[in-house]
Amino acid sequence: VQLVESGGGLVQPGGSLRLSCAASGFTFSGYAMSGYRQAPGKERELVAGISNTGGSANYSDSMKGRFTISRDNDKNTVYLQLNSLKPEDTAVYYCSARNSFFRYWGQGTQVTVSS
Numbered sequence: 001v002q003l004v005e006s007g008g009g010l011v012q013p014g015g016s017l018r019l020s021c022a023a024s025g026f027t028f029s030g031y032a033m034s035g036y037r038q039a040p041g042k043e044r045e046l047v048a049g050i051s052n053t054g055g056s057a058n059y060s061d062s063m064k065g066r067f068t069i070s071r072d073n074d075k076n077t078v079y080l081q082l083n084s085l086k087p088e089d090t091a092v093y094y095c096s097a098r099n100s101f102f103r104y105w106g107q108g109t110q111v112t113v114s115s
Contacts, residue, residue, distance in 0.1 A: 001025035001104050003095050008109030011085055015113070019080040021095030021106055028076040029053070031099045035069060035080045037091035037111075047093070048080065085113045 007019040021033070034049040048069040050057045057069050068081040078095055092108040 003097060003104055003106030005093065005095055005106045005109040008093060008111045010112045010114065012115050013086060013113055015085050017082045017085065017111060019082065019093055019095075019109060019111075021078045021080075023076045023078070023097060026097065026102075026104070028097070029073040031097040031104075033069075033071055033078040034096045034098065035067075035078075036094045036096060037089075038094070038108075039088075039091040042091075044094070050078065052099075082111065085111075087113045089113050 002024045004022045005019060007017055011017055030052055032049060032052050035047040036044050037047050038044040046060055047063055048057060048059045048067055050069045050071055054071045059067060066084045071078040089111060090113050091111060093111050094108045095106045097104045
């Protein structure tokens with residue numbers, strides 16, 4: 001099982017990034033996917049989640065309207081579009097796959113918002 005995040009980097013406040021998470025080793029379409037983040041000295045927090053079919057999504061209140069989660073089950077990939085980024089969005093962003101029995105985590109990708 002692998003979840004490989006990419007797309008992180010350094011961006012100025014107000015900028016955008018598109019994070020990708022490529023999955024392999026399990027039946028991707030059978031798993032709900034989520035994005036989490038962890039800032040230095042803080043607990044890991046949920047950013048957004050999307051159902052296994054992509055038919056429904058949910059967002060943390062503080063990120064609603066700025067971030068969008070989507071998935072392509074043909075490509076076994078989930079995407080997190082980050083817009084209007086703020087310095088407080090600086091964190092390591094993780095993707096996670098979950099079904100009734102298992103949860104998998106990626107290794108994370110660093111997002112730094114700074115001028």
